[in-house]
Amino acid sequence: VVVDFVSVDLGPYSIEILRGLVDHAGESGVEVTISTVPAAKLRERNREDWAAQLADGGKSGLVLLVEDVTPDQTAAIRERGIPVVVIDPLGPPPPGVVSIGATNWSGGKAATDHLIALGHTRIAFIGGPEPAEYSQARMHGYLAALMAHGLPAPAEYLEHGPFLTATGHEASGRLLDLRQPPTAIFATSDDTAVGVLRQAHNRGLRVPEDLSVVGFDNTYVSVQSVPNLTTVAQPLEEMGRMALRTVLRLLAGESLDSDHVELATRLMVRDSTTSPSNSILL
Amino acid sequence: VVVDFVSVDLGPYSIEILRGLVDHAGESGVEVTISTVPAAKLRERNREDWAAQLADGGKSGLVLLVEDVTPDQTAAIRERGIPVVVIDPLGPPPPGVVSIGATNWSGGKAATDHLIALGHTRIAFIGGPEPAEYSQARMHGYLAALMAHGLPAPAEYLEHGPFLTATGHEASGRLLDLRQPPTAIFATSDDTAVGVLRQAHNRGLRVPEDLSVVGFDNTYVSVQSVPNLTTVAQPLEEMGRMALRTVLRLLAGESLDSDHVELATRLMVRDSTTSPSNSILL
Numbered sequence: 341v342v343v344d345f346v347s348v349d350l351g352p353y354s355i356e357i358l359r360g361l362v363d364h365a366g367e368s369g370v371e372v373t374i375s376t377v378p379a380a381k382l383r384e385r386n387r388e389d390w391a392a393q394l395a396d397g398g399k400s401g402l403v404l405l406v407e408d409v410t411p412d413q414t415a416a417i418r419e420r421g422i423p424v425v426v427i428d429p430l431g432p433p434p435p436g437v438v439s440i441g442a443t444n445w446s447g448g449k450a451a452t453d454h455l456i457a458l459g460h461t462r463i464a465f466i467g468g469p470e471p472a473e474y475s476q477a478r479m480h481g482y483l484a485a486l487m488a489h490g491l492p493a494p495a496e497y498l499e500h501g502p503f504l505t506a507t508g509h510e511a512s513g514r515l516l517d518l519r520q521p522p523t524a525i526f527a528t529s530d531d532t533a534v535g536v537l538r539q540a541h542n543r544g545l546r547v548p549e550d551l552s553v554v555g556f557d558n559t560y561v562s563v564q565s566v567p568n569l570t571t572v573a574q575p576l577e578e579m580g581r582m583a584l585r586t587v588l589r590l591l592a593g594e595s596l597d598s599d600h601v602e603l604a605t606r607l608m609v610r611d612s613t614t615s616p617s618n619s620i621l622l
Numbered sequence: 623v624v625v626d627f628v629s630v631d632l633g634p635y636s637i638e639i640l641r642g643l644v645d646h647a648g649e650s651g652v653e654v655t656i657s658t659v660p661a662a663k664l665r666e667r668n669r670e671d672w673a674a675q676l677a678d679g680g681k682s683g684l685v686l687l688v689e690d691v692t693p694d695q696t697a698a699i700r701e702r703g704i705p706v707v708v709i710d711p712l713g714p715p716p717p718g719v720v721s722i723g724a725t726n727w728s729g730g731k732a733a734t735d736h737l738i739a740l741g742h743t744r745i746a747f748i749g750g751p752e753p754a755e756y757s758q759a760r761m762h763g764y765l766a767a768l769m770a771h772g773l774p775a776p777a778e779y780l781e782h783g784p785f786l787t788a789t790g791h792e793a794s795g796r797l798l799d800l801r802q803p804p805t806a807i808f809a810t811s812d813d814t815a816v817g818v819l820r821q822a823h824n825r826g827l828r829v830p831e832d833l834s835v836v837g838f839d840n841t842y843v844s845v846q847s848v849p850n851l852t853t854v855a856q857p858l859e860e861m862g863r864m865a866l867r868t869v870l871r872l873l874a875g876e877s878l879d880s881d882h883v884e885l886a887t888r889l890m891v892r893d894s895t896t897s898p899s900n901s902i903l904l
Contacts, residue, residue: 342655350641352634352842359632362658371679373624373655376644397653505846534846541848560634561846564787564816566823 342371343587344397347405350376352530352559353576354405357427360580361403368588373399377406401425401587403580407472409433423590425583430472432600438586439600440579444474447572447605448481448528451554454570454607455524456489459615460552464497464522466511466532475500478528478556497522501532508535516543516551516621523616524552530561533569537612548614550621558608567611575603624653625869626679629687632658634812634841635858636687639709642862643685650870655681659688683707683869685862689754691715705872707865712754714882720868721882722861726756729854729887730763730810733836736852736889737806738771741897742834746779746804748793748814757782760810760838779804783814790817798825798833798903805898806834812843815851819894830896832903840890849893857885 345361347354358374365372401423409426411434417424418436426439433439455463465482468475479498486493496518501507508527512535515522527533533555540547547553547567555562558573582603589596616622627643629636640656647654683705691708693716699706700718708721715721737745747764750757761780768775778800783789790809794817797804809815815837822829829835829849837844840855864885871878898904 350637350644352637355632355634355637358656359658362632362656366657371655372657373653374640374644375648375654376641531846534848537848560843564813564843564846566816566819566848 356576357580360577364581442574444477445481448478452485460524462522466527467500503529505535508532512536512539528556530555552613570613638858639862642859646863724856726759727763730760734767742806744804748809749782785811787817790814794818794821812837834895852895
């Protein structure tokens with residue numbers, strides 16, 4: 341049995357998923373091949389290209405970490421009887437396609453609840469790619485927590501952009517330039533949060549005393565940053581394991597309980613959040 | 623053609639190598655499989671286990687990122703006619719085994735020359751696993767630079783340990799407790815350097831004004847840290863590409879110019895180094 345892991349890129353996020361997948365492969369005697377496909381290339385490829393590529397490849401199953409899979413693409417794969425599992429899709433995957441994600445809404449809510457419990461009332465949000473389902477879910481978790489506590493979410497407190505350090509750096513620059521700057525920023529990826537740390541550092545703001553920062557993902561980056569990031573852990577290794585396990589179940593002809601499963605996120609409280617009572621931003 | 627990438631672990635270092643390897647595989651129509659083998663397990667395995675595993679696997683070639691390969695192990699692989707390339711071995715690889723590394727001595731020297739040019743005279747060193755060839759090479763590059771400028775390298779300025787954040791944190795704690803603390807620390811991995819940043823942060827020391835820090839590797843950790851690390855770049859992607867290219871050349875029956883190649887390291891000057899003239903450690 342050979343399962344192909346297809347990723348848009350290899351980075352701190354995909355490596356965690358890959359680790360879980362490779363671990364489970366070792367335990368179950370499955371072989372994992374790995375290939376990357378740039379996002380732009382993926383969009384170009386039509387249904388026939390994919391099908392041809394997969395037919396030639398002779399893979400038993402596929403795990404895709406590619407964000408935007410079209411119904412045509414997955415249909416072409418499934419026509420050939422090759423089980424496919426999509427991890428963390430940008431939008432709801434095409435009907436009948438199995439996908440695995442994390443509880444993004446709960447994660448967004450947990451991060452914001454934590455900041456509210458510490459006493460913050462001016463909490464800003466830096467989201468990911470705006471159209472993505474998971475971005476929407478995180479933002480609405482944030483809004484739900486604020487709403488439950490009667491706290492405002494002014495429009496200028498909502499920022500969006502790709503999950504990059506530069507996004508966090510630029511967005512937090514705008515936020516900190518506001519007449520009423522936030523005392524806490526929930527950045528929805530660890531990379532984004534690191535950009536916020538850098539912006540704070542450049543302005544001589546102390547994290548967490550002046551500005552609390554929460555990330556999302558719990559990649560390697562979150563325990564390498566100074567200070568260590570409070571972050572919402574995605575169960576990335578477990579998502580990788582489950583993706584492979586699901587491909588194997590499909591190969592064995594088992595039926596699944598659900599086409600989409602979300603594994604639980606978990607708040608990891610570290611050193612980048614505290615009470616705002618000593619913040620110079622107040 | 624199927625080439626297996628065998629790594630002790632998947633982390634920031636191996637992911638860079640893997641990316642280069644997978645890129646080149648995509649270009650040359652080669653399939654890459656990936657497996658991890660814990661270092662302890664690798665030591666247990668005797669010659670027969672390896673050979674059996676590889677014979678069953680039916681791989682065309684192997685790229686090993688496993689540090690300690692025994693002559694028995696590589697002999698068993700080569701007996702079966704399977705080309706093998708070792709990346710960054712702990713010691714000189716067994717005769718006849720092809721290996722790829724980086725110019726560790728030059729890298730160590732370049733890092734230290736940079737600190738000397740900035741005006742530092744108290745420069746400490748935190749090395750990797752002491753017996754490793756690459757650790758020795760980096761240390762002797764450091765010593766060579768000091769010696770060329772008539773600068774001292776007191777024994778208490780030399781620290782060693784595994785390439786972990788904890789190593790950097792603890793070793794720099796000892797260094798900064800010295801009666802004459804260093805004003806610059808050359809840590810020989812980015813992870814180690816991040817531990818130094820954390821120690822400085824805990825003590826309220828500014829980097830780079832009070833303490834300059836240089837890392838090694840140029841993994842993504844070095845551009846995620848605050849401040850960004852000045853570091854010695856290892857050409858990790860290129861090492862991955864070259865490993866695969868070399869396996870393919872061996873498969874094609876070509877002869878190699880050399881059994882061991884070192885690709886050039888390059889100093890990346892970023893934000894963690896400056897002149898010591900304003901250091902409170904002086």
